[in-house]
Each structure stands twice: as C-alpha cells, then as structure tokens.
Amino acid sequence: MRWFLRSIVLGALGILAMMPAVGATTPLPNQPVGLTSPSVATLSLFAGANGGNNRFGEVLATTGNRWVLDTPEGIATNGGILMALSGARVTAAMLPSQLLRFTPLAQADALGPFSPDFFGGAAVAAPSALSTGASTTALLVAGNRLAVKTGSRSWSVRSVAVAAAVAKACGGSLSAVALVRPDRIVDGTILGHSCSGPTWTPFTTAGGHALAVAGLGRSPSLQLLRLVATPTGALALVQTPTRGLVVLTYSSGSWFLSATLLAHPGVVRATAIGPRGQVAALVIDHGTERVVRTGSLAPCTVAGTWSAVAFTPSGSLNLFSVVNHPAHQLPSLVTVAALSGNHLTVTEQLGIDVPYGSSA
Amino acid sequence: MTGMGGSGLETGNSLITDAFGTLMLHQLLVVFSLFLLGSLVWMLLGPKFPATSALPAEPRGRAILRYGLGILWILDAYLQTQASMPLGLPDGVLRPSATTSPSWVQHLVNHGALIWQRQPIHTAVAVIWIQLGIGLWLIVAKRGWMSRLGAMASIAWALSIWSAGTGFGAIFASGSSLLFGSPGSSFVYAIASSFLVVPMTKWSSERFTIRSVKVLGGFFVAMGVLQAWPGRGTWAGFDRHHQPAGQIVAMATTMAQTPQPHVVSSIVSSFATLAGDAPVLVNALFVVAMVVTGAGLLVASKRSLNVALVVGLVFCAVTWIFVEDFGFFGGVGTDPNTMPVLALLLVGLVLGVTRRPAGMTEGEEAREGLGGLVAIVFGSVSALIVVLGAIPLAQASVSTAVDPLLAQAINTPPQTVHFAGLPFTLTDQRGHTVTSASLKGKVVALTFLDPVCVSDCPTIAREMAATDALLGTDAQRVALVAINANPAYNSVAISQSFTEENGLGGRANWYFLTGDLPQLQRLWAFYDVQTSNSPAGAMTSHNDITYLLDTHGTVRLVFASTPGNTGILHASYSAFLAEQLRNLW
Known part of the structure; x- marks a missing residue:
C-alpha cells in the first residue's frame, strides 16, 4: 500500500514539475498595444465598464502633438481591435463579438477618418493576428489559415498547415504574423508561435520553412508576445521563463537576439514598439508597476495605475492610465504621462465617452 | 435604443393579458354550454334511470x-x-x-x-x-x-x-x-x-x-x-x-x-x-x-x-x-x-x-x-x-410553433397604412441590381439592417430565414428585403458576409440591398429610419422597423420589429411575419 501511495505522490510531483511556470502562459487577451512609425503612433486599449459587453476597444493616435481618440466609427468594438501600422497607414480589424461573427476592417491615413470599404469576404472568422505592408494586408485566421490581400486584388486564403503543424508539435499554436518585404524572405510572411516544449522552432514562413534563432537556445515555455514587420525586417518580443523579455530582430535572412529586458518574473501588461525598433513593456513585478525598455536604461518603477505604453513618433515614451465610471456612465478618463529617464510628467487627459450599453 | 438590444416582455403586458382574458371568456361559454347540455340530458333521463340510493x-x-x-x-x-x-x-x-x-x-x-x-x-x-x-x-x-x-x-x-x-x-x-x-x-x-x-x-x-x-x-x-x-x-x-x-x-x-x-x-x-x-x-x-x-x-x-x-x-x-x-x-x-x-x-x-x-x-x-x-x-x-x-x-x-402575439406584445401594435413605396435601384448581396419595380408581383417584407451589428440585426435576419421556412412553398410569392442601415459599412462584400453568416445564403428570395450613401439616406428618410454613428466604439444606432408591401408595391402594414431577448420571442417574430405576409395575397 505504501509503495502505491508513494508512486501517486511522485507522479503528481512529476506532473507539477512539467507544467509551465506561472507568468509564461498566454498573455491577457486584447492587451494594450502601442505601434509607432516615424509619422504616426497608435495605441489600442479597452475602456468602459469592466467585463461583459460594455468594454470597448478604443484607438488613440497622435502625429506628435496631442493624443486623440481615433476609434473606427459605425461598428461595435467590444470584441476588441487588432491594429497594424505601415508608414502612416493605420489598419484596424474589429474582432467578432456577440452575434457579429466576421471581422470587418477599417483603414485610415494618419489621423484621418477610417474607411470601412477595405474588406473582403474571405476574412470571415476571428483572426489572431494582423499585419500590413506597403500594399499588402495579412490576417492569420483560425490558427492555420492566412488571408492575404495585395493591392486591389481580392482576398486569397491559403492554408499554413505545415507551419501550424510545427507549432503544434511543440505544444503551441500559431499566434502572430508579420509581413516582411518579399525580397527579404521567401514568401514575404513570417508566422510566429509560442511553445511549451523544448523543441521550439519560433518562426516559420507561410510556406513552412523554419527560421532558426541564434543565441536563444531551445528554452521551454516561451511566449511570443509581439511580431511586427520593421523597415529592415521584423521584430519579435518573447517572454521566457529564465531570461525575462527577449527582443529578437530579423535581418538578412536570420534572427538575432538583440536585447534582453530585465523583467523576470514580471507579468507583461502592455507593450510598445517604437519608430526605430525600440521596445518598451509595462510589467507588474511583485505588485509593482515597472517599465522596461531596450537600450541602456534600467527598469524603472512607475507609481500609479498604468495600463498602457506607447512611443510617440519622436521616440519618447508615454504611459496611459484608464479610469472607468461604469456605475455613473461618465466618460472614461485617460491620463497620458511622458516618461523621461525615470521621471513621469502628466501631459494631458482625455475623456472618452464610452457608449455604455450600446452593444447590448 | 432600438437596433441595439432586445426588449423583454413584462408579465402584465396588456396585449397578452387581454388576449388571455378574451380566450378564457370565449371558452367559458363552451363550458356553460356543456353544463346546460348536461342538465338537459339529466332532466330528460332522470325519471327513467335506476336510483342508487339503496346502496x-x-x-x-x-x-x-x-x-x-x-x-x-x-x-x-x-x-x-x-x-x-x-x-x-x-x-x-x-x-x-x-x-x-x-x-x-x-x-x-x-x-x-x-x-x-x-x-x-x-x-x-x-x-x-x-x-x-x-x-x-x-x-x-x-x-x-x-x-x-x-x-x-x-x-x-x-x-x-x-x-x-x-x-x-x-x-x-x-x-x-x-x-x-x-x-x-x-x-x-x-x-x-x-x-x-x-x-x-x-x-x-x-x-x-x-x-x-x-x-x-x-x-x-x-x-x-x-x-x-x-x-x-x-x-x-x-x-x-x-x-x-x-x-x-x-x-x-x-x-x-x-x-x-x-x-x-x-x-x-x-x-x-x-x-x-x-x-x-x-x-x-x-x-x-x-x-x-x-x-x-x-x-x-x-x-x-x-x-x-x-x-x-x-x-x-x-x-x-x-x-x-x-x-x-x-x-x-x-x-x-x-x-x-x-x-x-x-x-x-x-x-x-x-x-x-x-x-x-x-x-x-x-x-x-x-x-x-x-x-x-x-x-x-x-x-x-x-x-x-x-x-x-x-x-x-x-409543436414548436410560437404564438405570433408575443412579437406584437414587445413592440407597438402594427399600423395599417396605405401609400406607395419609394422607387429605388440598389445592389443585392450577389452584386445584382434590384429595383422596386422588379419586386412587383411579390409581397415584400422590407426592413433595415446593419451588417456589422452585434445584436438585433443578425437576430432579425435569422428570423427572416425562419419566416421563409415557415412559408414553405408560398415563399416564392414573397421577397424578404433588407436595406443596409449603416452609413459606414455598406459595401456589397459586407452584405454578402452578413448574408452567409446568418443562414440566408441559399435563399433566392432574400435581398440585402445597398447602394451609395445619398440613395440609402433618401430611403432611410422616406421609411422613417433614424441612423447615426457615435465615436468610441459604439455600433450604428437605428430603429428596428418593418414594412409590408403588397404585390403592387403599396405599403400596407408597418410595425416595430425589435426581436426581444429570448429565442421564443424571436420565433414569434417570424411566426407573426409569416402570418401577416400570408394576409397580403
């Protein structure tokens, strides 16, 4: 009997040991995402009552002066928004919610009004990633299909079964996509995925070619947080259980480990990618909010309740807090602060009149 | 706000309680008649029937x-x-x-x-x-x-x-x-x-x-x-x-x-x-x-x-x-x-x-x-x-049939009207041109839907499909028409996606019509549809309203068509719509 109990205890301990570490699991859905090009910066975040259908995805944007509300109109954003930025062109994909089961897109130049005509019947499922290039848009749909639209041509959907199989083989799934210039990669598209096993092949092309990463090793429980195209290739932000946040860059056909952000064992609340490939993340580290950035800057603690970060086109870093008033149906209050060194300065406040109840 | 959320049905809804009282009284007359008949039989047979008092x-x-x-x-x-x-x-x-x-x-x-x-x-x-x-x-x-x-x-x-x-x-x-x-x-x-x-x-x-x-x-x-x-x-x-x-x-x-x-x-x-x-x-x-x-x-x-x-x-x-x-x-x-x-x-x-x-x-x-x-x-x-x-x-x-009175109970009672419908030339979800003249000869259910709406519009569209099924072979005498009610999202591609997603793709008599904004606005104004877009992620707001046109293109009935918030209320809408369409031929 005793050996039987022992084997149960040992077995349970073994299973526990194999489980991924806390903090390396799937990040919060619809995390605030900051995207910045040299001409425009956008930030997508949620505002409104907590939970239910009364939380709305909002887009803030700036060309360098003040942040303004730039949420696409005419459609409920309570399912969340996927954002992509290419030059000054902002593309938003409204995720399905309630009885809306497909994904309309909208596109705008800089702070101009969104045009909703940019849409194809092919994109009829919930996408997990969106990327735009100079004339191409790609949506990763249902984890194994890539919907691509180039120029004025209609959408085409192709299976990325090989890449999906690579992801699945290590216990992960395809979760991100970046459109890279076709001359820099075989078919112009990189797919990324997370992995909970030791056989991580982090990136594949849409055709299924594996793209190795030098210097990272095959560490288990890796979480791909961001994958975006940059003027020179692509950039990825990966959360690792042992090395904190790792920034990978893709250039000349290879991935390189370009920076490590000391955030272990933090939980990432929001991320931002700057106009020159800078990366910043807002993390919760033992209950304290800290900002970690690439470069020589050490992590800094930021007092207050911050929920998002974004670079401005000039490269300075802004922090955002959102205060909602669901009970009184008052506007949500967004406070913007500039982070200079370790010093925060509140620069502006925006009231967002969140449409409480208008999606129910 | 119509078009944005279903209404419930209060237990004291006067339409339902009145109908309940009326049906009860009508059947009470049947009950009385049965008793009168029984009394008559008893009086006629009483003298001839053996008594049980000896037991x-x-x-x-x-x-x-x-x-x-x-x-x-x-x-x-x-x-x-x-x-x-x-x-x-x-x-x-x-x-x-x-x-x-x-x-x-x-x-x-x-x-x-x-x-x-x-x-x-x-x-x-x-x-x-x-x-x-x-x-x-x-x-x-x-x-x-x-x-x-x-x-x-x-x-x-x-x-x-x-x-x-x-x-x-x-x-x-x-x-x-x-x-x-x-x-x-x-x-x-x-x-x-x-x-x-x-x-x-x-x-x-x-x-x-x-x-x-x-x-x-x-x-x-x-x-x-x-x-x-x-x-x-x-x-x-x-x-x-x-x-x-x-x-x-x-x-x-x-x-x-x-x-x-x-x-x-x-x-x-x-x-x-x-x-x-x-x-x-x-x-x-x-x-x-x-x-x-x-x-x-x-x-x-x-x-x-x-x-x-x-x-x-x-x-x-x-x-x-x-x-x-x-x-x-x-x-x-x-x-x-x-x-x-x-x-x-x-x-x-x-x-x-x-x-x-x-x-x-x-x-x-x-x-x-x-x-x-x-x-x-x-x-x-x-x-x-x-x-x-x-x-x-x-x-x-x-039976799974639903009382059509429920749909009326959550909305205002339908109004009988008589005026000519506004002529139009629009494009359906297939990319084909549809005119008001091309629909003549059919009874038309005309409503206004937002193709990227998250609540009422998909529900109404699905009830249109259910109406089509309820009509059976009579469906060929009916056109189920929705005009786009979103000032921003009104492309044919979106009409097509909405149609497919809501089970109307294979229905020949379903038309989700769209056109340029001025023409849509003219139709909205004529049919008293108020649409507006708000910032900050709100869906387009518009009122849920349905018109029934006879085979000559004359508008004969108008009713608010908020579908309610339960499957039964939704089904009642389709039952009511099918019933009213049948009344028009």
Missing part, C-alpha cells in the same frame, strides 16, 4: 377526500385565471422550482416551461379547464367507475405537474423540507387521489385503512427526522449581521416579501423574526409536532389517532400560515401549497379508520356500475371540460 353510503373519509380534492382543484383553476399567469409562470414558478435540483430535473422543468412559453395564452387557459374539470368531476361523481376515472385523471394531472412543473417537488434538491412544501403539493394530490381510485370495499377494510394511516405516520416521522437532522440549516437563525442564515427564517423572510396584503406580510415577518431569534425553539416545535403526529398514526389506536389528528392539523395550519404564507399570493401562485392537501389527507385517512363503515360487499360495489345518472352525465361534462384543456395542451407539447 350503502360513501365512507366518510373518502367523501371528505373527494370533496376536499375537488374544491382544491377548483381553487387551483381559479388561481390560474390570474392575469400574470401566461407570462409569469415559467420564470416565476416553474424554473425557480428546479434551480437547486440536479441538471436532469432542470432540463425536464425547462422543457415544460418552454412548452408554456411558446403558447402562453392557450396553455394557461388549457390548465384552467383541466383543473376545473377534474375538480368538478370529483365533486359530481360520487361513486362508481365515473368517480374512479375522475380520481385517475386527478392522479395523471397531478403527476404531470409534479414532474415537469415542479421538478418533483424539489425532492432531489438540497435542503428540502416538509415545511417548504416538499415532496410537492401535486405529489400529495396524487397520493390523495389514489385513495379515491381504490374500490369502495377497501374503505371498509380494517387492514387497508390502518395500513394507510401507518404509512402516513411513517412519512410524518421521516419528515420530522429530516427536519431535525443536523447540518441542514434547520437549527440556525440570524447570523451575526442579523441576516437570515437558517432555513426557516430565510424561507419566512422570502415569503414575507411576496406581494400580498400588509396584514399577512406583517404576520409572516413577525414569525421570521421569531424564527431568527429563537431558531432552536421554533424548529424543535416543528420536529416534535411532526414526530407526535407520525407516532400517533403509527400506533393507530382511536385515542392516538385523535391526538395525531389534532396535532397534525395544528402543525399544518401553523406551517401553512407562517412558513408557506398561504402559498397563493404574488400573482403567480398556482395552489395553496402542500399543507391544505396534507391536512385533507390526514383527516380523510384518520376518519377512514375512526368512522369506518360496515363492510360493503363486492356485489354492492358491482351494482354501483358507472355511479348513477348524476355521475354519468355531469362526470361526462366534467371530462369534456378536461378534454377542452387537454387537447390544446397536447398540441402545444408536440
């Missing part, structure tokens, strides 16, 4: 059970006439009765509630006649097979209610107690009725009558033990924040909040305070009363039975008034709960022993036959009244 009198206990049950069924029928019944019963009584029961019980009760909700008016009226018919049947059919058939009908109906209507009286739920009605009044109705089914000779049998009271005694003792069982919350009162923590105080507090005369609620509130402050004393008294009653019945001597009768009746009365709060207040009370029928059973069975008649022979029983002329004639009339209710109830049970 031994009906045992006292049986007579009390029979009359008592008959009166209770008639009272239940009267309670069913409350205006809140059609819309209030499923969510006010049926589903709550099974909330703490296992999922299979909830599933069964939910099935019963759905039957009711699909046809609330016809079902509510049907139940009135079934209960009235059974009550009258038990009263008028004193003896013989007509009496026993009435009792069988009573058992069948009581068990139907007990299973699909009350989730087996919550016997599978945690915390069930005789004080709160467990094992269910309808179950006790069925047990009491079963004593009317047994042959009359059994009531003369010492063995049968004594065994019956002993079984009832065992039931009381078991319920007393259950009430005394530790850990079930029966001994607890108020918690340290003076909030109800015990079963009895919680029940009394809840019942005191039921809409009822102030005098009654204050009595129940006072008892709740007592049960909260002195829970041990109160529960001990209930336990003792149940055990003493049960023990008296188990001993079954004349003296012990009298003691059991008195204590049991006091227990039933106190429980009925102070804990069950009479059971029938609140607008959707269906019966006076368990205690009156339990008291009736107690009295009937005890008198069955103490007033046992001299033995009735089997030959005398055989001579009863159907039970005499009154039983035959008025028993048959009562049976026909039961059938008057049973037929629509059976139809509702096997």
